[in-house]
Amino acid sequence: MTHSPSATAELRAAARHLSRRRFLTVSGAAAALAFGTNLPSTAHAAPSLDPHRITKDPFTLGVASGDPLPDSVVLWTRLAPEPYEPDSGMPAARVTVEWEIAHDARFRWRVARGRATAYPEFHHAVHVDVRGLTPGRDYHYRFRVGRWTSPVGHTRTAPAATATPDALRFGLLSCQAYHDGYYTALGHLAREQDLDAVFHLGDYLYEYAVTSAGGHRDYTDRALPALFDRETVTLEDYRLRYSLYKTDPDLAAAHAAHAWIVTWDDHETENNYANGIPENGVPPEEFLLRRAAAYRAYYENMPLRRPQRPQGPDLRLYRRLHYGRLAQFDVLDTRQYRDNQADGDGWKLPTPESEDPARTMLGTAQERWLTDGWRQSRALWNVVPQQVVFSRRRNRVDGPWPLSMDAWDGYPAARERVLAGAESAGVENLVVLTGDVHVHYGFDIKRDFDDPDSRTAGVEIVTTSVSSGRDGAAKPANWQTLMTANPHLKYYNGQRGYVLLGLDREKLRADYRTVPAVTTPGAPVTTAASFVSPVGEPGLRPA
Numbered sequence: 001m002t003h004s005p006s007a008t009a010e011l012r013a014a015a016r017h018l019s020r021r022r023f024l025t026v027s028g029a030a031a032a033l034a035f036g037t038n039l040p041s042t043a044h045a046a047p048s049l050d051p052h053r054i055t056k057d058p059f060t061l062g063v064a065s066g067d068p069l070p071d072s073v074v075l076w077t078r079l080a081p082e083p084y085e086p087d088s089g090m091p092a093a094r095v096t097v098e099w100e101i102a103h104d105a106r107f108r109w110r111v112a113r114g115r116a117t118a119y120p121e122f123h124h125a126v127h128v129d130v131r132g133l134t135p136g137r138d139y140h141y142r143f144r145v146g147r148w149t150s151p152v153g154h155t156r157t158a159p160a161a162t163a164t165p166d167a168l169r170f171g172l173l174s175c176q177a178y179h180d181g182y183y184t185a186l187g188h189l190a191r192e193q194d195l196d197a198v199f200h201l202g203d204y205l206y207e208y209a210v211t212s213a214g215g216h217r218d219y220t221d222r223a224l225p226a227l228f229d230r231e232t233v234t235l236e237d238y239r240l241r242y243s244l245y246k247t248d249p250d251l252a253a254a255h256a257a258h259a260w261i262v263t264w265d266d267h268e269t270e271n272n273y274a275n276g277i278p279e280n281g282v283p284p285e286e287f288l289l290r291r292a293a294a295y296r297a298y299y300e301n302m303p304l305r306r307p308q309r310p311q312g313p314d315l316r317l318y319r320r321l322h323y324g325r326l327a328q329f330d331v332l333d334t335r336q337y338r339d340n341q342a343d344g345d346g347w348k349l350p351t352p353e354s355e356d357p358a359r360t361m362l363g364t365a366q367e368r369w370l371t372d373g374w375r376q377s378r379a380l381w382n383v384v385p386q387q388v389v390f391s392r393r394r395n396r397v398d399g400p401w402p403l404s405m406d407a408w409d410g411y412p413a414a415r416e417r418v419l420a421g422a423e424s425a426g427v428e429n430l431v432v433l434t435g436d437v438h439v440h441y442g443f444d445i446k447r448d449f450d451d452p453d454s455r456t457a458g459v460e461i462v463t464t465s466v467s468s469g470r471d472g473a474a475k476p477a478n479w480q481t482l483m484t485a486n487p488h489l490k491y492y493n494g495q496r497g498y499v500l501l502g503l504d505r506e507k508l509r510a511d512y513r514t515v516p517a518v519t520t521p522g523a524p525v526t527t528a529a530s531f532v533s534p535v536g537e538p539g540l541r542p543a
Helices: 005-016 028-035 184-190 235-246 249-257 284-301 364-376 412-424 479-485
Strands: 063-069 072-078 095-102 110-118 125-130 138-145 153-156 167-173 197-200 260-262 319-323 327-331 381-385 430-434 440-446 456-462 489-504 507-515 526-534
Touching: 063 138, 063 153, 063 249, 063 319, 072 095, 072 138, 072 153, 095 125, 110 125, 153 249, 167 184, 184 249, 184 489, 184 507, 235 249, 235 284, 327 364, 364 412, 412 456, 430 440, 440 507, 440 526, 479 489, 489 526
Parallel strands: 063 260, 167 197, 197 260, 327 381, 381 430, 430 456
Antiparallel strands: 063 072, 072 125, 095 110, 095 138, 138 153, 167 489, 319 327, 440 456, 440 489, 489 507, 507 526
16 A cells, blocks of 8 residues: 555654554554554455456465474465566455365375465465474475465475484575576575475565666566565565565475575665664654564565564564474574664774673573573574574784674674573584575684684584675685684685585584576586584584
8 A cells, every 4th residue: 555645744753753662552543554454353354255256377476385393384375466566466355265285296195175364464475374294294285266276385394392303404595685686596496305494594585676677687578567666665565575576486496395494684674774773864663664564574475373473563583493302493583672783883893882791682582582492402403593693703814803793793792692501501512504694604603702722612504695796706805814814714605505404413514505606597506515513523524
């Protein structure tokens, strides 16, 4: 819904008079104005639509699954016969969607079936939390609406809570700016065999304008609609941007091939925002409206459960997933609760502000949740999927050394509390998974980064971008500088790609997969390097 200039001015004026707490409890009418639509309710239910009146394929955005549990997985789709239209070509009516899940791709051994309602208030997205499944089992699923049938997706449940699998295997992804190039890496990931799940570590989409020429993609045969040539601010903007991204065939194939476990970083909302503080000079109250729109669109387009449904400008994305006794995954959110970046952000010399012991990256509640979870963990591997670089990173050989104020380097006291919490909980095999920086890194996490001989508390695997940063280079210009300045940095590659992460009872294995180009389609994928870290002896070593 597009607001008139006078309505927008009234909305902004009202927002400035709302505290964040009051924002969460505004009336239904104000919420409708802020988000362009109300939530579904029995009192004001949208009319129903006969599915057979849908005359064009509504499954243009494909299917997805996510957040596997031993007996459950979330299935997702969104109806969009016209994905580049604000309403996706759907009327303001609720639609009944049929779903089914089976042991085989031909659906001869069907396990379950049911119906779900696609509401216009949620842009006709469908989230089905299928229960009663068998642990550690592969499944196939699909949706039907009227005469239309969706593509078939593949998923896998997590192992039983008391099981100790021989091995687990995951894909790691981040940063897929549509305008920077093709999703070649995702096409290759879709063809990877025997993955238990894929972790997307943030920057699923970018808020920046995408011109009609498609940026660094070849659109000489067609032009994108002008409505993409603006920064995402409103709910309509974010919804349309997800439609643009999800019509990419390689992204759709990767979603259909594997279950995804997602978390966001900054660009799903705005570059380098911190909690309720925007990057630019927009009043914080106004920014919360933008954040609410971004969070809502994120939920609508990801395979997430009901606890992740947003409440105004808040969405609890941090959550815990167990893969038997072999691995526990504590998925973090380092954007929504952090203190503002110190010293105006960027790379800066540490100051009393950045080193303030009270500064937080996770917020008090999430930080406590993380350390409490470690104390209760029975897993061999404790893995932390999150967004920004955890290990210290110097960008020059000789001091004084500037550090990234947006990464954990800008929050050293918070990092120390996390490491102390892991130590006190007896975590022996700590693994941090990271995105954000558009390069492959492999770090040893030192207990004292000023002492290279100090204990290695764990390892950090940083996956490069899918497309952000365009083609990149195997050895960027600062390769030698970073490798020399950071003795705990064991690997660095600046090409596009993804990581394959293996966990078993003896070791972790990280295969750094790269493609030589994303500004032209069809590049091959290779394994640029492989590293292992043994159980009980953390530290990356060439495989």
